[in-house]
Amino acid sequence: MALNYIWIAFFVIAFVVALIKLIFLGDTQIFSAMVASTFDMAKTGFEISLGLTGVMTLWLGLMRIGEKGGMINVFSRIMGPFFNKLFPEIPKNHPVNGSIMMNLAANMLGIDNAATPLGLKAMSQLQELNPKKDTASNSMIMFLVLNTSGLTLIPVSIMVYRAQMGAADPSDVFIPILIATFFSTIVGILAVSIFQKINLFNKVFLGYFAVFSLIISGLIWYFVTLPREAVNAQSSLIANIILFCVIISFIALAIRRKVNVYEAFIEGAKEGFGVAIKIIPYLIAILVGVGVFRTSGALDFLIDGLRSFFALVGLNTDFVDALPTAFMKPLSGSGARGVMIETMNQMGADSFAGRLACCFQGATDTTFYILAVYFGSVSITKTRHAVVCGLLADLASIVAAIVVAYIFWG
Numbered sequence: 001m002a003l004n005y006i007w008i009a010f011f012v013i014a015f016v017v018a019l020i021k022l023i024f025l026g027d028t029q030i031f032s033a034m035v036a037s038t039f040d041m042a043k044t045g046f047e048i049s050l051g052l053t054g055v056m057t058l059w060l061g062l063m064r065i066g067e068k069g070g071m072i073n074v075f076s077r078i079m080g081p082f083f084n085k086l087f088p089e090i091p092k093n094h095p096v097n098g099s100i101m102m103n104l105a106a107n108m109l110g111i112d113n114a115a116t117p118l119g120l121k122a123m124s125q126l127q128e129l130n131p132k133k134d135t136a137s138n139s140m141i142m143f144l145v146l147n148t149s150g151l152t153l154i155p156v157s158i159m160v161y162r163a164q165m166g167a168a169d170p171s172d173v174f175i176p177i178l179i180a181t182f183f184s185t186i187v188g189i190l191a192v193s194i195f196q197k198i199n200l201f202n203k204v205f206l207g208y209f210a211v212f213s214l215i216i217s218g219l220i221w222y223f224v225t226l227p228r229e230a231v232n233a234q235s236s237l238i239a240n241i242i243l244f245c246v247i248i249s250f251i252a253l254a255i256r257r258k259v260n261v262y263e264a265f266i267e268g269a270k271e272g273f274g275v276a277i278k279i280i281p282y283l284i285a286i287l288v289g290v291g292v293f294r295t296s297g298a299l300d301f302l303i304d305g306l307r308s309f310f311a312l313v314g315l316n317t318d319f320v321d322a323l324p325t326a327f328m329k330p331l332s333g334s335g336a337r338g339v340m341i342e343t344m345n346q347m348g349a350d351s352f353a354g355r356l357a358c359c360f361q362g363a364t365d366t367t368f369y370i371l372a373v374y375f376g377s378v379s380i381t382k383t384r385h386a387v388v389c390g391l392l393a394d395l396a397s398i399v400a401a402i403v404v405a406y407i408f409w410g
Contacts, residue, residue, distance in 0.1 A: 007289045010292060034292050036293060037295040038374075039289060041292075062265065064265065067095060070253055079098075079101045085204050087206070103118040104151070121374070145393060150184060154175070155362040158361055159271075162349055168350055177363055181363045277375055279376045282377075290332050299328070322343055333368075340360070352409050356402065356405040
């Protein structure tokens with residue numbers, strides 16, 4: 001229901017802004033541009049879905065090997081106590097715990113191509129446990145918000161873009177992004193827990209939280225001690241070694257259990273094409289709405305209004321130049337990436353706005369894209385409090401990124 005209202009709002013606001021431009025500014029091309037954007041976004045949505053087909057076929061095939069070989073159950077047992085508190089509706093040692101863990105691990109390592117099919121697999125398993133097939137369950141919402149909060153340990157792509165844009169130290173945004181995304185994830189978990197009345201103040205949850213915090217602190221220490229030029233190479237190497245070790249462990253354990261690895265892969269891979277086709281209408285719908293909203297100039301009006309407001313109350317407005325990336329990120333990952341690059345190009349990669357835009361890009365994920373893809377893959381139409389909690393996590397990342405940016409570079 002929330003997506004329905006938001007989707008309508010995109011078109012209504014875009015129409016009003018375009019009408020104002022036509023009447024008061026004489027912009028006779030605005031409606032043509034908006035109509036063109038609907039075709040462009042529809043094409044983009046199909047191309048994204050088509051691009052996902054091959055990746056999903058690969059990873060769903062590997063996941064089936066992991067299931068039959070027992071590695072998913074191993075992951076389930078490792079994370080079981082933690083997930084039992086965070087996802088009380090999921091039966092103990094259920095295979096979906098392993099799928100969720102692998103998805104979150106891929107996200108944290110910045111391996112998007114692996115994270116999406118793993119997430120869709122986890123969502124389909126959660127749908128099997130869901131008594132109301134058109135309504136998001138509590139577990140689905142918690143899982144989705146963990147994804148939208150965008151917990152990232154190694155923001156490789158952002159550091160690469162900064163290097164390409166001439167940054168003196170491409171990795172100087174690493175720690176600020178890590179801090180901001182950590183706050184985003186914590187706020188997302190707290191928001192969902194409040195809605196679902198989950199008690200997080202227990203020994204199990206706090207124990208796992210302490211371990212995760214130590215791991216993050218250790219990674220921060222490790223990368224801080226590295227030479228600047230080695231950070232990108234080391235982070236990429238670590239992520240890919242971990243990923244390939246996971247694949248090898250799947251195959252090795254399956255062989256040990258005398259599983260026909262090839263047939264297991266084919267069996268799982270067949271699901272990939274069907275899932276990719278299923279998400280096309282959901283993805284096109286949200287991208288068309290975002291495209292119309294952006295093309296109309298509504299986002300520019302919002303940024304200019306915020307600049308005037310913050311200047312009026314006497315606040316430093318240096319951060320406002322980076323806000324387009326923050327507002328675009330929940331709507332479109334590629335759009336936010338383009339805005340981030342544009343900000344670095346105009347303001348400078350080492351400018352306050354350029355660095356902050358990178359923090360916004362890395363601190364959270366594309367909330368509406370994930371909603372459309374993940375819920376669309378299992379035909380969920382009633383999202384309940386998923387949108388609210390996801391946007392609260394986004395807001396936390398924005399505020400945290402701004403505060404951290406002023407501490408580091410203000």
